[in-house]
Amino acid sequence: MVERARALADKLNHLFANATTRSGQEYSNEQVASAIVATGVTISQSYIWQLRKGKKDNPTFKHLQALAAFFGVPVSYFFDDEVTDRVDQQLEELKAEQARLSEIMDSSDAQLMALRAGELSPEGRRQVMDLLDVVHRLEQAERDTRPKE
Template sequence: MMDHTDGDTCADDPRRGFTAKLNFLFATIVPAGGREYSNARVAGAICATGVQISPSYIWELRKGRKDNPTLKHLQALADFFGVPPAYFLDAATHDRVTHRLEQLRAEQQRLRELAATNEVQMMALRAGELSSKGRRQVADMLEMVHRLEQAERHGEHGDEG
């Protein structure tokens, strides 16, 4: 009996299979509310672009019951999630996009945690009461303080070498 594990590494590696890739996009690229898109919402948005796809077909793709979408569906799914179609086909593109999406997810989590603090909420409330010009001035001051702190951090670490 032949061992098929030396064949298509994309098919043999679960994290690289089409189903896993698609589900990663659903789990990672979420709307503002923080809950993942429904199959129906994705299908509706794709159909609005002129590509016919049903929620049940997306469900089959996500469950692995279908794993070979047409190029048209692959392109439409990639477009919906804002990734290149090669994300589904090329290991290097997949790894690069996945790395970037994981960085974005970590940054979004950090922003959610910051937004939950009383200091940030108070700053946001006060900024909301300012004129447009006042908000620009506050943003400029924040940028200046950020740059100063970054320079201090780099100065502390730069003297070690």
Template structure:
């Protein structure tokens, strides 16, 4: 039996939150998951999801387990069958690696497209684009540091 086999439902649910993310890359919120599940016709609250994730509730109903599994795109057995858990997590790792490669490829394509378009601009317009890019770059760096330094 592997060390992963004995994980709690909370651990497995938290692993799904950490592994299955929307395109923006940020983890789904409990509220987002609850709203999506409610839209599918199953009554669930964000606080109940929080309780499941914090291991304060350990025995969800089958309909809640199925709804959570459906939201994250895994079989309900993921939460109960250690072999299924292991297989799904390996698939999620492969999917994540493939998504990262696609994102890197897309970023590379964006850079190439920008360079091609910039090459068709006059020197004056290229300088304007560089100035704008510098401002955007500084804003993003400030956001990453957690502050909003002025760009100028």
């Protein structure tokens, strides 16, 4: 069975899905276009959208170089399916590692909060607890008002 090569749009969308901002959000076409334009390469968010939708599928080498540089992959990612597969595997491993580190950081934040609270006076600890109660109630109310999926 011969495996069909992945389309440019599929490869590009995979990069968008797996290379996220620090907050974990997917980059927008506008963010990518702005970052590339800042390097001196002219590209628009609508052109990136067209590439991602498969409406355009023959970008210039300069555009592919700029997209590869933005996402931190070799330009051969777009041409060589073996490179694509290898990079995609590395991206998946990196994403899993980032998720693991995020869990550790969340735990570390709670430990740091507890350590700092232990250094406070009894009145200071009461104030921190009052503040935590307020934040907890606000977040709980926000969760309760979200529409159910």
